[in-house]
Amino acid sequence: MSIRMKLLLSYTWTLLVTLLIFFSIAFFVTAAVTGDVKGFRDFYRIHFSLNPLPPAVDNLYLEMKFAAKKDPSELGNPDVMVDYGNRLRTEKASLLVLKNDQIQFKSYALEDVPVQALLPPYDERNGTLRNTVEQDKRFYAYAKFDFAYRDGTPGRLFVFRELSPFAELSRRLLPIWISLLFIMLVLTNVLLFSFVTRSVVKPLEKLRRSAEHIKEGQLDFQIGTAPRNEIGQLYTSFEEMRLKLKASVEMRLQYEENRKELLSNISHDLKTPLTTIKGYIEGIRDGVPNTPEKMAKYVDTIYSKTNDMDRLIDELFLYSKLDLNQVPFSFQMIDIKRYVRDFAEELRFDLENRGFQLELAIDESPQPWMVRADPEQFKRVLSNIIANSVKFADKSDRRIRLELKRTPSEAIVTLRDNGLGIPAEALTQIFDRFYRAEVSRNSRSGGSGLGLAIAKRIVEGHGGRIWAESEPGEGTSVMISLQMADSKEEVGKS
Numbered sequence: 357m358s359i360r361m362k363l364l365l366s367y368t369w370t371l372l373v374t375l376l377i378f379f380s381i382a383f384f385v386t387a388a389v390t391g392d393v394k395g396f397r398d399f400y401r402i403h404f405s406l407n408p409l410p411p412a413v414d415n416l417y418l419e420m421k422f423a424a425k426k427d428p429s430e431l432g433n434p435d436v437m438v439d440y441g442n443r444l445r446t447e448k449a450s451l452l453v454l455k456n457d458q459i460q461f462k463s464y465a466l467e468d469v470p471v472q473a474l475l476p477p478y479d480e481r482n483g484t485l486r487n488t489v490e491q492d493k494r495f496y497a498y499a500k501f502d503f504a505y506r507d508g509t510p511g512r513l514f515v516f517r518e519l520s521p522f523a524e525l526s527r528r529l530l531p532i533w534i535s536l537l538f539i540m541l542v543l544t545n546v547l548l549f550s551f552v553t554r555s556v557v558k559p560l561e562k563l564r565r566s567a568e569h570i571k572e573g574q575l576d577f578q579i580g581t582a583p584r585n586e587i588g589q590l591y592t593s594f595e596e597m598r599l600k601l602k603a604s605v606e607m608r609l610q611y612e613e614n615r616k617e618l619l620s621n622i623s624h625d626l627k628t629p630l631t632t633i634k635g636y637i638e639g640i641r642d643g644v645p646n647t648p649e650k651m652a653k654y655v656d657t658i659y660s661k662t663n664d665m666d667r668l669i670d671e672l673f674l675y676s677k678l679d680l681n682q683v684p685f686s687f688q689m690i691d692i693k694r695y696v697r698d699f700a701e702e703l704r705f706d707l708e709n710r711g712f713q714l715e716l717a718i719d720e721s722p723q724p725w726m727v728r729a730d731p732e733q734f735k736r737v738l739s740n741i742i743a744n745s746v747k748f749a750d751k752s753d754r755r756i757r758l759e760l761k762r763t764p765s766e767a768i769v770t771l772r773d774n775g776l777g778i779p780a781e782a783l784t785q786i787f788d789r790f791y792r793a794e795v796s797r798n799s800r801s802g803g804s805g806l807g808l809a810i811a812k813r814i815v816e817g818h819g820g821r822i823w824a825e826s827e828p829g830e831g832t833s834v835m836i837s838l839q840m841a842d843s844k845e846e847v848g849k850s
């Protein structure tokens with residue numbers, strides 16, 4: 357069942373229950389007050405159609421009625437009637453006695469009121485004793501008694517009392533008032549229904565349409581201003597969802613693009629050495645190297661190209677595993693000062709053989725600087741950077757400087773060389789996979805362009821940062837920062 361239908365039903369139900377309660381309360385109250393179950397039915401008639409006279413007046417009326425029954429001649433006695441008239445006058449009521457339609461007595465208050473014209477016809481059975489008459493916007497409640505004098509002449513006895521116009525008016529208006537109340541009740545319900553429909557069902561409808569858009573893959577739309585309620589919160593969540601979804605779709609497209617690029621790079625980088633190898637083998641098959649020296653040169657080339665390919669495949673393999681977060685880091689607490697110093701000493705011999713001067717600048721203080729790192733993988737980071745410094749050295753005086761500093765929260769390793777340098781526009785890209793700053797991909801270096809990409813992945817796996825600064829022609833600095841373990845503990849404690 358739709359919400360709209362449910363709302364309609366519940367409002368109708370509320371309306372019915374309200375009416376039921378209203379009438380049942382009215383019923384029980386009148387039953388309790390009048391002590392009669394039929395009271396409710398009579399209630400309106402007695403109180404609103406027939407207007408009872410006040411008790412004092414009614415008593416006088418009953419007295420006269422009794423007299424009229426017992427000894428009608430009493431009502432012919434002027435003294436008695438004057439007496440009754442006076443007593444009634446103190447209660448603001450008036451008396452009218454008729455004998456055969458002749459006025460026997462008429463209170464002074466009725467002097468200029470032609471009540472006679474309004475009187476009901478003579479009725480010996482006295483079916484209706486009380487009623488109201490109207491004369492020139494003035495209302496009179498009366499009680500009457502029709503009787504017969506001894507001689508059989510019809511006699512009539514009337515006690516009048518003027519009603520305040522307001523009381524009469526409200527009596528007349530009561531049915532209208534109740535109907536108005538009922539209409540108001542219905543109207544309120546209708547208004548509430550449309551209000552709730554507008555504030556709940558319509559926005560929901562809007563949300564549904566938006567969801568429909570999303571289903572069709574259409575993510576570029578605005579849902580509109582959110583109302584300030586629960587539905588508004590839903591709007592906000594929905595909007596957030598749309599943006600996330602959009603971002604993820606865009607990321608997927610980007611990823612797809614990357615994958616294509618990666619594939620073409622890999623094929624290219626594998627194809628190049630393979631073509632060379634093929635060429636050399638064909639040469640051997642055709643007997644081109646006709647001396648043992650030439651043959652040795654051919655075989656050496658083939659060997660070195662195979663090595664290139666092997667290395668490239670290893671790097672690719674590692675990179676793809678890092679990319680998929682499949683390299684399990686085995687983190688340990690290491691003293692980075694000792695670690696870097698050991699690494700430098702390990703490397704010193706090899707580097708000096710290649711004509712490099714290795715310079716160390718590590719804090720001399722004895723206390724250890726603990727960081728959380730995977731020693732194996734971190735060594736790969738440093739090696740990849742040093743390998744670049746070696747590869748891109750272009751001066752006869754070759755220097756590599758290894759520096760270790762710290763801030764309160766980070767340890768920063770700097771590897772600085774005085775090589776070729778990197779153009780400013782390439783600086784941000786050297787950490788992208790397959791990126792090589794030289795224009796020609798078939799460069800003398802023969803690198804894969806994966807070294808720094810791998811380094812970056814590993815450093816990020818450690819929660820650290822890696823960046824580079826360079827002065828083309830002067831040299832390059834690559835910086836790695838790692839969180840200090842002690843500072844982390846402090847952060848954890850505080």
Ligand SMILES: Nc1ncnc2c1ncn2[C@@H]1O[C@H](COP(=O)(O)OP(=O)(O)O)[C@@H](O)[C@H]1O
Pocket residue numbers: 740744745747748773775776777778786787791792793794801802803804805806807808809832
């Ligand atoms: N120390 C450096 N001096 C000059 N250029 C560098 C240096 N380190 C990196 N580069 C540039 O960054 C590029 C990417 O480096 P890398 O990812 O290690 O790939 P590869 O070494 O296989 O070329 C290099 O091709 C080179 O152009």
Ligand SMILES: [Mg+2]
Pocket residue numbers: 740743744803805806807808
């Ligand atoms: Mg490299």
